[in-house]
Amino acid sequence: MCTTKRGKIVGYCANELPCCDFTAKNTGSCGTVRVGSSSSPSAVFQSPDYPDFSSGDLNCNFQFDISNVSNKGYDGIQLNFEDAYMEGPGFARHSPCETDMIFIRGFKYWQPPAWCGNLTGYVAVIDKTKNTAFLKVVNILALMSGFRYKWRISVSLIKRSATSKNSETEMENMENELYPSPNINYADIQPQPEVRQSESRSNHRSRFHTKRHAPIFSDNSEDEEMDPIAEPFIVNGEDTNITDVPWQASIRTFYPDSFLKMASKTINNTDKFNQEKEGCSMEGRHFCGASIISNKHVLCAAHCFHGMTKLYGFKRLDHVKVFLGETDLCEDDLVKYGRKSQNYSIDKIIFHYGYDDIILMHDVVILKLKEKIKFNDYIKPIALSKRNKVYYGQQAKSSGWGLTNLTAKGASLPTILQSTGKMFVENKTYCDAFLEKGWAASKSLMASYPKYYNAYESVFCTSSKNDSISKLVGSGDSGGSIIVFDKTHDPPLPVQIGIVSYGLDGLESKREHDNVFVDFFQSVSFYRDWIDLAMSV
Incomplete structure (x- = not known):
């Protein structure tokens, strides 16, 4: 009943019966979101229950298609973490992300390290280099399994200002x-x-x-x-x-x-x-x-x-x-x-x-x-x-x-x-x-x-x-x-x-x-x- 009502088993209560938290919704998968066009070189990617917190196993793949706009005078891409709260890395020094993680993908034969933690106010900027020469679709892969997480990420193409x-x-x-x-x-x-x-x-x-x-x-x-x-x-x-x-x-x-x-x-x-x-x-x-x-x-x-x-x-x-x-x-x-x-x-x-x-x-x-x-x-x-x-x-x-x-x-x-x-x-x-x-x-x-x-x-x-x-x-x-x-x-x-x-x-x-x-x-x-x-x- 707990999982069918979108709750989450959080441990054991009296008589060794499982405890269910119905405020911690098990959101499952949000599937694939694909956006991007020459007329609208920007999009927003957010967690399923945003602005509320989500919880449980989640697999989201956001695809920002820039194949039609990559040669329109844009110099790069920004991923703006407008509001992002996730579980951080492990306790040991230089630990990788453990429970919640966001990957920036789409690069040929490699990907940057995962992002996790409280990222509100942070921005990742991708410029045109040898490493991004083949970038046609920016994939943001969110793999979550924590108790509390949410995110809202705006993705857009950017140009260098005249200044x-x-x-x-x-x-x-x-x-x-x-x-x-x-x-x-x-x-x-x-x-x-x-x-x-x-x-x-x-x-x-x-x-x-x-x-x-x-x-x-x-x-x-x-x-x-x-x-x-x-x-x-x-x-x-x-x-x-x-x-x-x-x-x-x-x-x-x-x-x-x-x-x-x-x-x-x-x-x-x-x-x-x-x-x-x-x-x-x-x-x-x-x-x-x-x-x-x-x-x-x-x-x-x-x-x-x-x-x-x-x-x-x-x-x-x-x-x-x-x-x-x-x-x-x-x-x-x-x-x-x-x-x-x-x-x-x-x-x-x-x-x-x-x-x-x-x-x-x-x-x-x-x-x-x-x-x-x-x-x-x-x-x-x-x-x-x-x-x-x-x-x-x-x-x-x-x-x-x-x-x-x-x-x-x-x-x-x-x-x-x-x-x-x-x-x-x-x-x-x-x-x-x-x-x-x-x-x-x-x-x-x-x-x-x-x-x-x-x-x-x-x-x-x-x-x-x-x-x-x-x-x-x-x-x-x-x-x-x-x-x-x-x-x-x-x-x-x-x-x-x-x-x-x-x-x-x-x-x-x-x-x-x-x-x-x-x-x-x-x-x-x-x-x-x-x-x-x-x-x-």
């Missing part, structure tokens, strides 16, 4: 007006000399500020100094001022007190990881950096927001704010420096459709703000690298509030903004050697799988050799920028060339006991077309 198509020139013109000549001696900048690749094992380190991003590829090292910290920061950097890096943003969470009490036990279980020091008046909890790229958009790393476990799901938009114009996280900049910071709520979080949380591929996200940013002398956008640009051998600069030491014993989170200008962009041979060890797969092998066509081309790396002092990014710096100065402009123009993503480390063969740490960044040059398209959402 984004001309954004390179417009941004450069704006930067020339906004930026004074930087205080740097360009005559001192020298290309980084060639450095031999390490022969030892590698360790993949995320640049996100929580201990849940432990090493993905463990080196099983006996060096206890290195094991506890598995994330990125400005190591051996120096105090700086927001006026030197006015594009820098601090992304912060504003969780309920009950959650913070739990998080303080699991994440910040020692004082050295705790930014909430005595006398610190910081609003919220800093967890990632980002960069201003327009008056409504901030560029960041996807792993800062992606849901990895049931306890650490996708960041809720109403729990996150973007802070701009701050130098000291713990003191009021208005009192200390005479400058008032700004903070903004997020309207949408725009993901790359192919983001992979295991190897941090396509680790790029754009935050669309609810209000326009008010620019001033210490809050300004950064110019983005042009398409197909390479920067091998150039000296670069990064900034953030991440950890300042690689070892657990010396690790600390600064309250003053840190920066370093002693990072050098390495050549592809050097970077690829580290990736091959970290991913345990050769470049040619990975390129033979459609999903990984551009795994090597989409990132670049930096290293730092200044006698015995390394300059790196660290935990809490994820999502921040790495920049170079374009000296063809007068004054030289700061240009963002990468997004802080992860790091690999190993033993330098020529110095037996010295560790080499190489930071990897998502290439802005590679993702420039996707970024421009996502800004049109």
